[in-house]
Amino acid sequence: MANPIIKVHEVSKCYRIGITNSRPRTLREAIMYGISTPVRNLFSLRKLTKFNSEELLSGGEDIIWSLRDVSFEVNEGDVLGIVGSNGAGKSTLFKILSRVTEPTGGYVEISGKLSCLLEAGTGFHPELTGRENIYLSGAVLGMTKREIKAKFDEIVSFAEIEKLLDTPVKRFSSGMHIRLAFAVAIHLEPDILLIDEVLAVGDIAFQKKCLEKIKSFAREGRTILFISHNIELVKYLCKSALWLNNGRLARAGAVNEVIKDYERNSLAISH
Numbered sequence: 001m002a003n004p005i006i007k008v009h010e011v012s013k014c015y016r017i018g019i020t021n022s023r024p025r026t027l028r029e030a031i032m033y034g035i036s037t038p039v040r041n042l043f044s045l046r047k048l049t050k051f052n053s054e055e056l057l058s059g060g061e062d063i064i065w066s067l068r069d070v071s072f073e074v075n076e077g078d079v080l081g082i083v084g085s086n087g088a089g090k091s092t093l094f095k096i097l098s099r100v101t102e103p104t105g106g107y108v109e110i111s112g113k114l115s116c117l118l119e120a121g122t123g124f125h126p127e128l129t130g131r132e133n134i135y136l137s138g139a140v141l142g143m144t145k146r147e148i149k150a151k152f153d154e155i156v157s158f159a160e161i162e163k164l165l166d167t168p169v170k171r172f173s174s175g176m177h178i179r180l181a182f183a184v185a186i187h188l189e190p191d192i193l194l195i196d197e198v199l200a201v202g203d204i205a206f207q208k209k210c211l212e213k214i215k216s217f218a219r220e221g222r223t224i225l226f227i228s229h230n231i232e233l234v235k236y237l238c239k240s241a242l243w244l245n246n247g248r249l250a251r252a253g254a255v256n257e258v259i260k261d262y263e264r265n266s267l268a269i270s271h
């Protein structure tokens, strides 16, 4: 029977335009943001986020809804493509799933270890070396030093960064950055892997290697969410897909059907 590993319940995300969204402005907001996540989870997240959304709307500022009432479930072992035009809300969804940002409304339930490849190298500490970042990333995923050590050589040889191992990652090229980020994310054996349009940064040989690795990761029954504007790649990798349109879930289902609707809509707009 299908086993949902991710449940997204009526998630909305609102940004204030022109100011840093994450900085609390009122004492009440400061208290809300200051409470640590475990404590916050004791309360109803739905109630808290509803309050935030009302607060934002009453502020009378320019706001933008990146996501609006998005609900869906992902079953264990699914390889789900996420498509949509620029600014549709795809990356925002990943930031919410990986807890980089809080939803303004709604909530998500995730049952498993999640690793996320956002834009090049997010999650790495720029001042730390490649070696140190591998250990740090493993620790963030809850792995012991011994477990990380067992995977270490595989990560380094997959990324082909032997010579850069003791260089701070801020000196890496963007391609090298993403090689290491991909190698770390996929070898540290998360249950769920989020991949946001990062493959394009690597060279062709590395892209090919990544695709094979993603396929074998999926064959192990792990769950992958994949954002890309490369429709052929989405069709190649994914069985199902979501189409986000202006922050709303326009369609979810079998990859070919969703892509057909998305392409039809995009063509209609461009004419």
Ligand SMILES: Nc1ncnc2c1ncn2[C@@H]1O[C@H](COP(=O)(O)OP(=O)(O)OP(=O)(O)O)[C@@H](O)[C@H]1O
Pocket: 015, 016, 017, 018, 021, 064, 065, 066, 084, 085, 086, 087, 088, 089, 090, 091, 092, 093
């Ligand atoms: N930190 C932020 N502050 C203000 N607005 C933001 C912020 N992050 C995203 N947005 C806005 O939210 C909307 C959705 O952005 P998002 O990055 O999720 O889109 P996307 O579907 O990933 O787009 P793309 O395909 O161009 O990468 C956009 O209008 C964007 O300008």
